Amino acid sequence: MEKFTLDLNGKTQQIEADPTSPLLWVLRDQLDLVGTKYGCGIGQCGACTVHIDGVAVRSCLLTVSQLEGKRITTIEGLSESGNHPLQEAWKEIDVPQCGYCQTGQIMTAAAFLNEIKKPSSEEIRDAMHNNICRCASYNKIEKAVQVAAERMS
Amino acid sequence: MKNYKNTVPSLSRRGFLQTSVLAGGGMLIGFNLFTACKNNVTPPVDLSQLDYNNFNAFIKISNEGKVTIFSPNPEIGQGVKTSMPMLIAEELDVAWKDVYVKQGVLDSENYTRQVAGGSQSLRKSWEPLRQTGATARQMLINAAAARWGVAASECSTEAGVVFHSSGKKLGYGALVNEAALLEVPENVQLKEPKNFRIIGQEIGNVDIDKIVTGKPLFGLDYKSPGMQYAVVLRPPAFGQALVSFDASDAEQVNGVNQVIQFGNKIAVLGNTTWAVIKGKKALKAIWKEETVLEDSAFHHKTLFGLLNGKKFKTIRKDGDVATAFKQADKILERTYESPFLPHNCMEPMNFYANVTDEKVHLVGPIQTPEGTAKKVAKLLNREVKDIHLEMTRMGGGFGRRLYGDFVLEAAEVSNLTKKPVKIVFTREDDMTAGTYRPSTKYQIAASIKDGEINGYHLKEAAVGGNMSSTISNFFPAGAIENYQVDVANYRGNITTGAWRAPYTNFLAFAEQSFFDELAMTLKKDRIQMHLDLLEKVKGTTDKSIQYSPERFQAVIRMAVEKSNWGKKVKGVYQGFSAYYSHNTHVAEVAEVVLKDGIPQVTKVTCAVDCGVLVNPLGAENQVVGGVIDGIGHAMYGELSFKNGKPQSQNFDKYRLIRMGETPRVDVHFIQNNIAPTGLGEPTLPPAGGAVANAIFAATGSRMTRQPFIKNLGADKIIG
Numbered sequence: 001m002e003k004f005t006l007d008l009n010g011k012t013q014q015i016e017a018d019p020t021s022p023l024l025w026v027l028r029d030q031l032d033l034v035g036t037k038y039g040c041g042i043g044q045c046g047a048c049t050v051h052i053d054g055v056a057v058r059s060c061l062l063t064v065s066q067l068e069g070k071r072i073t074t075i076e077g078l079s080e081s082g083n084h085p086l087q088e089a090w091k092e093i094d095v096p097q098c099g100y101c102q103t104g105q106i107m108t109a110a111a112f113l114n115e116i117k118k119p120s121s122e123e124i125r126d127a128m129h130n131n132i133c134r135c136a137s138y139n140k141i142e143k144a145v146q147v148a149a150e151r152m153s
Numbered sequence: 154m155k156n157y158k159n160t161v162p163s164l165s166r167r168g169f170l171q172t173s174v175l176a177g178g179g180m181l182i183g184f185n186l187f188t189a190c191k192n193n194v195t196p197p198v199d200l201s202q203l204d205y206n207n208f209n210a211f212i213k214i215s216n217e218g219k220v221t222i223f224s225p226n227p228e229i230g231q232g233v234k235t236s237m238p239m240l241i242a243e244e245l246d247v248a249w250k251d252v253y254v255k256q257g258v259l260d261s262e263n264y265t266r267q268v269a270g271g272s273q274s275l276r277k278s279w280e281p282l283r284q285t286g287a288t289a290r291q292m293l294i295n296a297a298a299a300r301w302g303v304a305a306s307e308c309s310t311e312a313g314v315v316f317h318s319s320g321k322k323l324g325y326g327a328l329v330n331e332a333a334l335l336e337v338p339e340n341v342q343l344k345e346p347k348n349f350r351i352i353g354q355e356i357g358n359v360d361i362d363k364i365v366t367g368k369p370l371f372g373l374d375y376k377s378p379g380m381q382y383a384v385v386l387r388p389p390a391f392g393q394a395l396v397s398f399d400a401s402d403a404e405q406v407n408g409v410n411q412v413i414q415f416g417n418k419i420a421v422l423g424n425t426t427w428a429v430i431k432g433k434k435a436l437k438a439i440w441k442e443e444t445v446l447e448d449s450a451f452h453h454k455t456l457f458g459l460l461n462g463k464k465f466k467t468i469r470k471d472g473d474v475a476t477a478f479k480q481a482d483k484i485l486e487r488t489y490e491s492p493f494l495p496h497n498c499m500e501p502m503n504f505y506a507n508v509t510d511e512k513v514h515l516v517g518p519i520q521t522p523e524g525t526a527k528k529v530a531k532l533l534n535r536e537v538k539d540i541h542l543e544m545t546r547m548g549g550g551f552g553r554r555l556y557g558d559f560v561l562e563a564a565e566v567s568n569l570t571k572k573p574v575k576i577v578f579t580r581e582d583d584m585t586a587g588t589y590r591p592s593t594k595y596q597i598a599a600s601i602k603d604g605e606i607n608g609y610h611l612k613e614a615a616v617g618g619n620m621s622s623t624i625s626n627f628f629p630a631g632a633i634e635n636y637q638v639d640v641a642n643y644r645g646n647i648t649t650g651a652w653r654a655p656y657t658n659f660l661a662f663a664e665q666s667f668f669d670e671l672a673m674t675l676k677k678d679r680i681q682m683h684l685d686l687l688e689k690v691k692g693t694t695d696k697s698i699q700y701s702p703e704r705f706q707a708v709i710r711m712a713v714e715k716s717n718w719g720k721k722v723k724g725v726y727q728g729f730s731a732y733y734s735h736n737t738h739v740a741e742v743a744e745v746v747l748k749d750g751i752p753q754v755t756k757v758t759c760a761v762d763c764g765v766l767v768n769p770l771g772a773e774n775q776v777v778g779g780v781i782d783g784i785g786h787a788m789y790g791e792l793s794f795k796n797g798k799p800q801s802q803n804f805d806k807y808r809l810i811r812m813g814e815t816p817r818v819d820v821h822f823i824q825n826n827i828a829p830t831g832l833g834e835p836t837l838p839p840a841g842g843a844v845a846n847a848i849f850a851a852t853g854s855r856m857t858r859q860p861f862i863k864n865l866g867a868d869k870i871i872g
Contacts, residue, residue: 001407018407018427025427029382034374035367037548038426039499040580044804047499075367082366090365094357094770097778098230099364100371100499100548129813132804134499134549135230136781137774138815 004064009077019065024048026064027074035075035103039132046131047100049107050074056111075103078110085151086110089144097135105131109145117153121146211257212241212289218313218326220247223257226278227269227520228360229550230778231833232771235359237278239767243351244286244344247325248312254359259522259542269520269547270555270651272735272831275767279828280343287341289332296332297323312350346765346826355770360546370546372503372517373577380505380573381410381422383566384429386436387586388417390797391646394443395419402435412436413569420566426577444646446797449492449592452616455643456594459614460488465639469625469697472635474600477608481600485674489597489663490858492791493616494590494652495799497809500548501583506563507573508533513540513564514573518547518554525557529564552651556588581802589792590652591617591642595663599671600635606671606686608635613660615642617649620656627657627733628705629664631698632686647794653782654834657734658841659859662787665730665842670855679729679846680713700733707823708740708760715821716742716758725755728847732839735831738762741780743816743843745851751867752848754784754816757840762823763830769822775832777818783840785810791860808862 006013008031017026022041027033027050036059039047043058050059051073059074078084086106089095096102105128112119112127119127124145133141213221222241228234238254259267266277290310297315298305300323307318313325325332346352363370388394398419400412408428413420421432478484504517506529513535519525519542526540547554563576578586593615600608609629613619619640630636652658672679687702687709709731712718718727724746731740744756757780766772789808793800801807845856848865858864 018425018431020431021425021427025425028373029425029427032376033367034369037371037499038373038501040804041430042580042803042805045499075365082362087365091357091361094355094361094774096230096358096361096364097232097774098499098547098549099358099360102364103367106365125812125815129811132499132809132811134497134551134782134809135774136778136785136810136815138781138812139777139818140774142812 002065004068006064006067006072007070008072009074015064017064019063021064023050023059023062023064023067023072027059033074033076037100037104039101039104044132045101045104046108047104049104049131051107051111054111054114056108075107078107084110085148086113086144089148089151093140093144093147095137095140095144097137101131101133105133105141109148113145113149113152117149119145119149124149212245212285214325214329216326216329218324219251219253220245220313220325221253221255223255225257225264225267226274227267227518227522227544227547228256229269229518229520229547229554231269231272231274231775232358232768233269233274234546235356236275236768236771237282238359239351239356240278240282241286243349244283245290246310246312246350249351249354249356251313256544256546259526259544261523261526267522269550270552272737272833272835275829276736276831283343284341287343288338291338291341292332292335293325293328295335295338296328299335300328300331352765352767353769356768357770371500371548372505372545373500373548375505375516375545375575377505377507377573380575381570382424382426382429383420383422383574383576384426384433384579385562385576385582386419386421386433386438387582388440389585390440390446391648391794392442392444392446392797393440396439396441398436398438400436402437403432406432406435411570413566415565415569418562420562420576422566422570422572422574429577430579447645447647448795449793452592452643452794456592456614456616459641459643460594460596460612462641464641465612466619466641467637467639468620468622469630469636469638471630471637474608474610474635474637477600477602477635478598478610481602481608483601483674484598485601485667485671486596486598487667487670487857489595489659489666491593491659492793492859493592493647493649494786494790495584495587495792495807496549496551496553496652497584497807498547498549498551498553501578501580502553502559503575503577504560504563505573505575506560506567508564508568508571515540515542515560515564516545517560517563518545518550519557519560520547520550520552520554521557525560528557528561532561533564533568551653552655553588555651558588580804584792584802584807585799587799588648588650589617590658591615591649593656593659595660597663597667599667601675604675606633606675609633609637611638611664613638613640615640616645616647617642620660624656624660626697626699628700629686631690631693631695646797653779654734654837657732657838658783658786661730661732661734661838662841662845662859665732665839666845666856669728669842669846669849680709680718683709683731699736700738704738704762704823705731705733708738708762711760711821711823712740712742712758715760715819718742726847726851728843728845728850730839730842730846732835732842734838735835737830737832737835739835739839741836741839741843743784743840743847745844745847747851751865752851753814754844754847756816757784757818757843758821759818759836760821760823761832761836762825763832763835764825764827765829766822766824767829772822772832773820776820776836779834779836780818780840781810781815783837784816784844785814787841787844787859788814788861791863
């Protein structure tokens with residue numbers, strides 16, 4: 001076990017963890033931030049997406065020892081009160097079915113919309129392609145990203 | 154409790170009313186609340202008259218008029234945590250904004266059918282849950298009438314308020330204390346559909362705020378003090394057994410607390426999921442072959458052997474198929490093949506168990522809480538009443554969580570270690586220790602006489618279970634005079650079970666592909682042929698025919714109209730399919746374009762008759778999800794075996810449909826006031842056939858094998 005200082009959701013967080021542990025499990029098991037989901041552990045599904053210095057990254061492939069000095073944002077820190085335009089759009093459009101993958105979808109979309117202001121449908125589909133939704137709520141995810149993009153631009 | 158049971162014919166067996174003061178003020182109207190036996194409130198004498206049809210929802214009303222409704226059934230993403238409470242709220246006549254929904258726990262004494270499976274939750278609760286709400290509403294009216302000294306018939310309700318014709322009014326919160334002590338009325342009047350205020354409205358998912366902010370909801374999110382995370386090393390191949398193992402390296406992993414064998418498995422317990430994953434990797438185990446290690450090639454050969462053999466069981470036989478085929482002008486025969494499929498719920502299997510002398514506490518995602526609790530009781534040699542099971546929201550089910558193997562594992566490991574334990578499947582565990590969709594082959598043959606189909610013979614060969622006779626009664630049963638369904642199976646050591654729309658998830662593709670080819674062979678219009686066959690079923694006296702030819706024709710006509718069927722657009726190819734299952738009639742038209750010669754599904758038009766649309770928003774989600782799921786698995790899904798070992802272990806080697814391959818799905822519902830039917834499954838079965846028929850229109854190739862990507866030979870090009 002080693003001590004790490006993380007910049008997490010705008011706060012400094014001291015943590016004692018296995019340096020080989022992926023950020024995913026530190027968040028979920030040690031810091032009680034369970035909004036970041038486990039889906040595959042090999043960076044294939046996107047359920048564990050967080051932002052590192054604003055970039056969408058799979059937290060299952062990122063060890064805690066790589067993160068000192070980096071700005072980490074999880075779904076719990078995406079907005080003050082669950083009111084990011086994407087979260088609002090998700091609610092209005094009633095995107096989820098089971099809901100499990102949706103925080104990862106939102107985190108991928110949030111980083112994408114910070115980069116691309118007025119995305120085309122094709123750009124959205126490309127950006128979201130690596131996040132699996134087993135319930136196949138893809139039509140609504142696409143629509144919600146579009147709605148949020150319009151409001152953010 | 155027994156005193157109140159079964160005193161009125163056709164009425165509830167164990168219904169009674171119970172009231173109690175809530176900690177925060179207000180009162181509880183609880184129907185068949187399980188703590189009632191201990192309560193000091195003396196029940197009025199007539200309580201045995203209560204009729205809730207053995208369905209026991211809880212309603213809590215605070216003095217401020219806020220209502221808590223307990224949703225009894227497990228939520229797997231099918232939306233019942235929203236839609237079932239809507240039924241109660243409708244008849245209780247409260248404003249939805251005043252309703253707070255909570256997940257009920259397993260309580261077999263007081264709820265019935267706490268199951269998520271077969272798309273039956275709304276269908277089976279449609280009357281009972283509305284009666285529960287309506288009964289409570291009538292009692293609130295009676296309380297107001299008594300206080301005002303007027304006739305109850307002069308009172309009405311709206312949005313949680315009782316009104317008298319004179320203009321007097323009282324909120325439910327002000328009445329609940331009196332209402333709960335009144336006689337329980339019988340034969341309460343349910344609303345006319347035209348008066349529905351909640352049913353039929355677009356109501357958002359009740360868990361949406363928690364979902365989009367990442368609050369704990371799912372089984373994997375659950376924690377308790379002192380809880381140990383545990384991962385399990387299981388035999389890597391079906392047919393293997395554990396000989397011995399060395400845990401010395403695993404025990405050295407920082408954070409690992411204990412390694413324990415149970416049966417053929419080894420559990421690693423520790424402080425974090427990561428620690429136990431590392432510990433599991435450090436285990437050294439020796440396995441032996443206990444039963445034959447099976448290959449996909451073996452399954453292939455075995456199934457063809459069954460199809461060509463004589464080991465069939467006939468599950469439906471109309472007329473004389475053998476003679477029809479002997480005398481036929483022409484016979485069309487085709488074989489359709491499908492692989493095993495894992496469920497791949499996004500939330501891998503997991504469960505929490507804390508076995509103590511006092512009770513067995515279980516928490517997690519399970520579609521069959523009651524059956525699973527009984528199995529746990531048997532395993533641990535405990536009374537069923539000792540089992541306290543709480544259902545979490547589930548990150549998908551698709552049938553996998555009907556099977557409580559992971560709950561039994563958690564209970565056994567907790568029992569052995571005397572610790573609270575959460576069993577977690579890694580994705581690899583989830584995909585390789587599955588209960589798979591059986592690999593199945595269908596042989597379908599039709600006899601043609603004088604330009605008409607006069608015989609239809611369906612043979613099923615499966616590695617695992619066979620379809621039930623219910624499915625053999627689906628279309629075209631009743632439409633073709635000589636009709637026979639035969640089934641045969643091989644049961645090896647690979648576990649198989651229900652997968653979203655069991656059997657029909659593949660059968661519908663086979664059948665609807667076959668009918669497409671049959672129409673071409675007969676030079677008939679594809680749609681008209683289907684409508685004509687249904688015409689023959691009208692007025693049938695055969696009680697085994699569940700589907701309605703009229704409703705079936707109506708969805709077909711709707712899909713045809715809404716999709717602009719047959720109106721050619723350059724480069725766009727259409728395919729049609731229709732199927733009835735889970736009491737719901739569905740027709741679909743898929744559109745395919747060719748991109749670099751490879752078919753891409755761009756649009757699906759789906760027409761559905763599922764009766765009353767309880768929640769149109771949730772209903773659309775189910776329809777669209779089912780269609781895309783059906784397409785994804787028909788196009789890409791496959792789990793093969795070599796020496797008993799699943800050849801895909803994670804999403805790098807198992808292709809699920811993603812956004813870029815997803816068509817737009819246009820949904821159209823038939824509007825009627827018929828009681829609601831299933832929706833979580835029935836749009837999936839026709840999807841594969843619609844796509845296969847569109848692929849044929851585009852390429853001239855008939856898809857007879859799933860996944861289509863392999864049938865097309867395109868798996869080597871993309872994917």
